Amino acid sequence: MSQKPERRGIHVDQSELLCKKGCGYYGNAAWQGLCSKCWREEYQRAKERQIQEDWAFAEKLQREEEVAYASSQGPSSQPGPQPQAQATPPHAALTPFSKFEEKKTNEKMRKVTTVKKFFSPSTRIAPKKGLVEREDRTLRAWRGIFSPSWEMGSPTEALVARLREGHEGKTSSPSISRQASLETDRVSKDFMEFLKTMQRPGREIHKQCRAFIESMANKKQDLGADELSECVQDFYQNLSDRLMSHFKGSSESVERVMDQVEKYIMTRLYKSVFCPETTDDEKKDLATQHRIRALHWVTIEMLCVSMDEEIPEVSDNVVKAITDVIEMDSKRVPRDKLACITQCSKHIFSAIKITKKEPASADDFLPALIYIVLKANPPRLQSNIQYITRFCNPSRLMTGEDGYYFTNLCCAVAFIEKLDAQSLNLDTDEFERYMSGQASPRRPTDDGGWPLEAGPSPQGGAAAAASSVAVNPALAQLHHSLEQLSGLSERQDRLMEGARGLQEELVSWEEGVRREVQHILERYPLEVRPPPASAIDTENAETDRLPPPLTPQVFAG
Amino acid sequence: MASGGGRSSSFKVVLLGEGCVGKTSVVLRYCENKFNDKHITTLQASFLTKKLNITGKRVNLAIWDTAGQERFHALGPIYYRDSNGAILVYDVTDEDSFLKVKNWVKELRKMLGNDICLCIVGNKIDLDKERHVAEEEAESRWEPGHYHTSAKLNKGIEELFLDLCKRMMETAQADERLLKGSGAGQSVPSRRGVQIVDDEPQAAAAGGLLFIWLTHTRTRTHTRIHTIIMPFPLN
DSSP states (O other): OOOOOTTSSSOOOHHHHBOTTOSSSBOBGGGTTBOHHHHHHHHHHHHHHHHHHHHHHHHHHHHHHHHHHHHHHSSSOOSSHHHHHHHSHHHHHHHHHHHHHHHHHHHHHHHHHHHHHHHSOOOOOOSOHHHHHHHHHHHHHHHHHHSOOSSOSSHHHHHHHHHHHHHHHHTTOSOSHHHHTHHHHHHHHHHHHHHHTTSHHHHHHHHHHHHHHHHHHHHGGGOOHHHHHHHHHHHHHHHHHHHHHHSOOOHHHHHHHHHHHHHHHHHHHHHHHSSOTTSSHHHHHHHHHHHHHHTTTOOTTTTTOOOOTTSHHHHHHHHHHHHHHHHGGGOOSHHHHHHHHHHHHHHHHHHHHHHHSSOBOHHHHHHHHHHHHHHHOOTTHHHHHHHHHHHSOHHHHHHSHHHHHHHHHHHHHHHHHHOOTGGGTOOHHHHHHHHHTSOOTTOHHHHHSOTTTTTTOHHHHHHHHHHHTTTOHHHHHHHHHHHHHHHHHHHHHHHHHHHHHHHHHHHHHHHHHHHHHHHHHHHSOOOOOOOOOOOTTTTOSGGGGSOOOOOOOOOOO | OOOOTTTEEEEEEEEEOOTTSSHHHHHHHHHHOOSSOTTOOOSBSSEEEEEEEETTEEEEEEEEEOOOSGGGGGGHHHHHTTOSEEEEEEETTOHHHHHHHHHHHHHHHHHHTTSSEEEEEEEOGGGGGGOOSOHHHHHHHOSTTEEEOBTTTTBSHHHHHHHHHHHHHHHHHHHHHHHHHHTOOSSSOOEEEEEOOOOOHHHHHTTOEEEEEEEEEEOSSOEEEEEEEEEEOOO
């Protein structure tokens, strides 16, 4: 391409006609220079972000309100936060209008850019095309920040996102929005793979699912949650009937297909049908959350749960069960959510079996599950339950094992909602006091003393340990170790005492022996008697009879 | 839900009754043929399944144990909705447990009508000497579906479940025939069986609360709406 004079009237260059994302298709100014596909993706992404932001905003509001409420409830009630909380809601009320306004400015902007395009001189025919393109992108990014575009609330966020967009655009990836919905993509791909193995029925299933998702996207705005549920359930019903009758599938294979269909459809629809605005699910979620938080003082003994958390394996299982029930919220497919509940139940069963040494009956299981739910306080519990009830394949929910555990979870939630003094075997007064936070079943005075410090009175330490077992398994473990340690030190003391005693005994024995020896020595003093001076043969009587000694005879000679 | 289709049907059966009457023992005896055994392999005894073959038809039984403690009584409807059968267990040596079963029967009939097959089971007949519930009294009340069992001695349990299965199959078949007879369209979900139960007005008058449950059941061809009204006396 050669350089052309700038004043040649309206000229639109080839590169400018192409989609800005660099996907190779022609773009359109009405779609901000993108091709239809990229534009749709972009728009979708923006919408999702908007929804998320609204969510975050709502949550922030909620938090503020809570803080205000808490401080107003507290003993030193500050008048400050209350009006603030009251002042914030108008913001929320404004959002629909601001959205509308955004749409309007968006429209206006689109027109402006179109016009601008026609009159702007084409300077993008430099030899270093890539570089210029990059610059151009950045430029556009900057321009985007100053016009209230359809995406962003705060300018800084817009800046960051735009810059990132420009940056990534440089690497000429066809679409960024794909990354946002990675999971959806993966599930779609899996689904396709699965269907490929089935040939003709597979194609049919795919067609049906696509049509269904499209129809849902068209009508979801004006439908309540129950109608949505009805639609999805009807679709399950019709599709499985069809598979049964047209393709003569066995009930097992149909079930397998329906599982995949459920996974695919619900992953696609999740965002729009989970906790929809038309219901008060969210309000119920918060109510349940508050309720569980208010019941933090309920102990394992009050519920008569047959789990002994002092056994390490049991407390291990309890922790796992809690993790599972919390994890439920992160799953998209109803069946996966159910799987989390089942997993949680299995851990509870293990815990009970270890404690009781026999398989758990429902009499043991339900209280344990209630205890786990109280300890876990799972996020968006009501929404999740409603979502599963509305969109899960009914055959699974009615008779299967998963269905049983799910029903138990529903029971646990219903119990927690209606829980009163009677159901915990407490006096009404006591219950009220615990609920209002005036008293706590843990008795802090006992709790304060560590078993080691309470050395002289081991009973006090034991009581403290027992009462705090319910509070925290880690604390229980700590108490347990401390108790063991104090036991050990006691034994050591005893040993030392024994040793000391032995030493004393030894000393006194030595003393005794010495004294005895002294005594004996004193009683029998050593007398050195002089020996009697006499001839050796004094007593010898026989000597008289001895012949006289021989005398020498002198011979005359 | 009972899924017909000729090949195999599955039924949901709930176990109701006070704690300690031996609900779990009955089921463990039936599904595992074990009683108070230290070698029971199952992790849990609250959800058990059994596959049966009755006159050439495959039947899947899913047996749901429920928590029997008094404080969980109000949760009953969550358990027993959509069940095809209920086994109500009492202890023949314990009069109170028998009274509770009577209440359960009343409640179930009120809520589910004749959609559910009931079995009343007097368990622990091996302790006949200490019997407190007169056989005649128990017998006279419900002619069909009353059984005496002993999970310990393995008496009457097989019969109980077999009978229940047969009755549930009959009910399911009758249901199907009814649907075919009325020629209800596949596409239009007919909402039949809307029951509004007028429940002991004095309970409400005495300053009680009425809980109204609107549950809806979905079967293969139609939607059913149950209205369950429960008196909830306040004290």
